Amino acid sequence: AQKITQTQPGMFVQEKEAVTLDCTYDTSDPSYGLFWYKQPSSGEMIFLIYQGSYDQQNATEGRYSLNFQKARKSANLVISASQLGDSAMYFCAMREGRDQFYFGTGTSLTVIP
Amino acid sequence: NAGVMQNPRHLVRRRGQEARLRCSPMKGHSHVYWYRQLPEEGLKFMVYLQKENIIDESGMPKERFSAEFPKEGPSILRIQQVVRGDSAAYFCASSRQGAGSYNEQFFGPGTRLTVL
Numbered sequence: 001a002q003k004i005t006q007t008q009p010g011m012f013v014q015e016k017e018a019v020t021l022d023c024t025y026d027t028s029d030p031s032y033g034l035f036w037y038k039q040p041s042s043g044e045m046i047f048l049i050y051q052g053s054y055d056q057q058n059a060t061e062g063r064y065s066l067n068f069q070k071a072r073k074s075a076n077l078v079i080s081a082s083q084l085g086d087s088a089m090y091f092c093a094m095r096e097g098r099d100q101f102y103f104g105t106g107t108s109l110t111v112i113p
Numbered sequence: 114n115a116g117v118m119q120n121p122r123h124l125v126r127r128r129g130q131e132a133r134l135r136c137s138p139m140k141g142h143s144h145v146y147w148y149r150q151l152p153e154e155g156l157k158f159m160v161y162l163q164k165e166n167i168i169d170e171s172g173m174p175k176e177r178f179s180a181e182f183p184k185e186g187p188s189i190l191r192i193q194q195v196v197r198g199d200s201a202a203y204f205c206a207s208s209r210q211g212a213g214s215y216n217e218q219f220f221g222p223g224t225r226l227t228v229l
Contacts, residue, residue, distance in 0.1 A: 006155075035217070045156075045204060045220035091155055100169055101146065101206075101218060103156040 002026065003102035004092050010108045013082045020067070021077040021107045023092030032096040034075040036066065039089040039106070048090075051075055082111045117142075117207050117221035118187075125227045132192040132199070134224045138207030145188045146218060147180055150202040162188060195228045202226075 005024045013019035025034065036048040051059045051066045059066040067076040079086055092104040118137040126132050138145050143164055148156040158172040162182035173180065177195075182188040192199055202225050206218035 037220075043202060043225070044222050045206075047217055047219070050217065093156075100158050100161060100171075101148075101156075102158070103148075105155040 002104075003096075004094055004104035006092055006104035006107050008107045009105075010110070012110050012112055013079075013086075015084060015111055015113050016081055018078060018080045019082055019109065021079070021090050021092075021109065023075045023077065023104060025073050025075060025092075025094045025102075027073075027094065027096045029096040032094055034066070034068070035093040035095070035101070036064070036075075036077045037091045037093060037103075038086075039091060041088070045091075049077065079109075084111050084113060087111045117205055117219050119203075119205050119221035119224050121224060122222060123225050123227070125229060126195050127229050128196055129194050132195050132226055132228075134190040134192075134203050134205075134226070135187040136190070136205030136207075136221055137187040138205075139219055142207035142209050142219070144208045144210065145182050146206045146208075147188075147190050148204045148206065150204060150223075152201070156204060159190075192226075195226070197228045200226055200228045 003026055032053045034051045038046045038048050049059050049061045049064045049066050051068045058068050063080045065078045087110050089106045089108050091106045093101050095101050120135050145162045147159040150156050160173045160180045161169040165184050177193045179191045202223045204223045205221045208218045
């Protein structure tokens with residue numbers, strides 16, 4: 001089974017609107033961390049936000065928030081007030097137990113002016 | 114405050130040659146990870162190293178690929194006798210600690226390998 005599943009290969013959003021990027025994960029480890037990374041066309045990987053499995057509240061970082069639904073094993077990224085510079089690939093990742101990160105296949109987000 | 118350094122940024126090799134990719138972790142980080150990203154795909158874990166030790170190489174192809182992280186100097190990912198299918202972006206990441214679920218990995222800019 002896939003550890004991380006991102007079912008949206010591509011998404012479009014109007015500038016200034018909010019967008020949700022889906023991510024579901026699979027683990028039996030009670031301790032894990034969930035991460036979102038942004039990869040612009042330049043190629044670098046930029047850390048956006050983290051959610052720990054024991055965190056009671058959803059993580060927020062500026063315009064980014066993580067909608068963490070533990071029972072459903074989902075960790076969707078919400079970007080509010082989209083900007084043109086948000087156009088990029090977005091990867092959901094999970095770290096469980098040891099140190100290996102598992103990445104999803106990514107969602108390509110295009111912000112339309 | 115230098116981040117993770119990778120060099121070269123772009124590497125072109127002919128089939129059969131060797132490719133050496135270097136990664137210098139962030140200052141204070143002793144854990145290094147290598148990932149491969151094929152075109153239009155996500156990152157795939159290859160290997161996790163600490164100084165002088167390979168901790169997990171479950172994602173590393175059994176042949177032609179090797180990695181090291183010596184006591185002094187950068188981590189090296191070595192690909193012998195490269196083939197066209199090795200063309201990809203290779204990312205290195207480093208972290209301060211290995212244990213615990215929150216341990217953000219900081220990524221380098223990647224090395225884009227093209228095999229002709």
